[in-house]
Amino acid sequence: MSIGTTLLGLLESGPRHGYDLKRLFDERFGHDRPLHYGQVYSTMSRLLRNGLVEVDGVESGSGPERKRYAITDAGVTDVSRWLSTAEKPEPYLQSTLYAKVVLALLTGRDAAGLLDVQRAEHLRLMRELTRRKTSGDLADQLVCDHALFHLEADIRWLELTASRLGRLAREVGA
């Protein structure tokens, strides 16, 4: 996700201090990974440099954490653009797993076993997310469901590949 644009979006409801932004971000989006303060301030200085935010006030005591930021018109446009642009679908896992399967076939290792182990690991994570989902609130459910659908798609791919190993072995010349 784009942390910068998300922080920018959180400013649309009104100016906020850096620490306030971090708290709000963690509360809404930081389920697994809360932001570091350093991340917030480097991101905010970049947004400032690009004219997407401006400093709206500074509390006494100074230091970067005392700055209050407000979104600019350019910032609002940036948020709109981000929200109206589709994300690039990322088949990140398949490329690694595909490489492992082919390498196993080429080196005479147990490709079917590799797929079984991966499938079990995927399902273990799905179990964990399902438990989290059933005990969580709606936000947890939606976050977990997204991960679950992705893992399910990966498992389908693992099963399909397992059923085509013979043909794949012939095609890669193993």
Add this chain to the structure above:
Amino acid sequence: MSGANTAEGTEALLTATRLRKYFGSTAALNGADFTIDSGEVVAVMGPSGSGKSTLLHCLAGILDLDGGTVRYDGHELSALPDTERSRLRRSDFGFVFQFGQLVPELTCVENVALSLRLAGVARRRAESSATEWMARLEVDDVRDKRPGQVSGGQRQRVAIARALVAGPRLIFADEPTGALDSLNGERAMELLTGAARDTGAAVVLVTHDVRVAAYSDREVVVRDGQVLDTTARIAGTT
């Protein structure tokens, strides 16, 4: 009697050893082993035709074996006389299948109460327990309708209530969500596994759907009539 033991040294709720089952020349089960502890939810997955339903029917004592043994709670199922076995099935087991397990002429609440009535519980009491279970599964509003007058998702929840009402120790579910859309299927699973965990019942859950299997504690995969325990396999590698 000494039986198969789990690692902790206590006897598993059910242990099946080297099960064989033939349909003509087809070996539907070819040396299948399976074990489940009290309160455990085990998903049974595997390709179509691999022997999952046959396994479930053999574990429940519905199908006769051509080889191997099933021990349940200290009894060898295949050694029990038929009447004993069906009595045990009624008192200890619950069943949920994909389709058509409700009696169409009875109302939903009468269907749920049926196993209690057969066990000799008076009508008023049986129907009041049935209504409680239906409320828990969020279908008490259809209690007086017949199965043909309610939706597929409601029918399946009624069937789950029916499987749970007599307080079974072991529930056999074969594609319990197979006829439902994914949202209804998940809700049904949440209710089934939630109720099983609360009452301490174990569940053998046959499913094609990994999202449904994710409600289990452990998974086994059936392939060519044999059972592979992939959960144990990965635990062994970490």
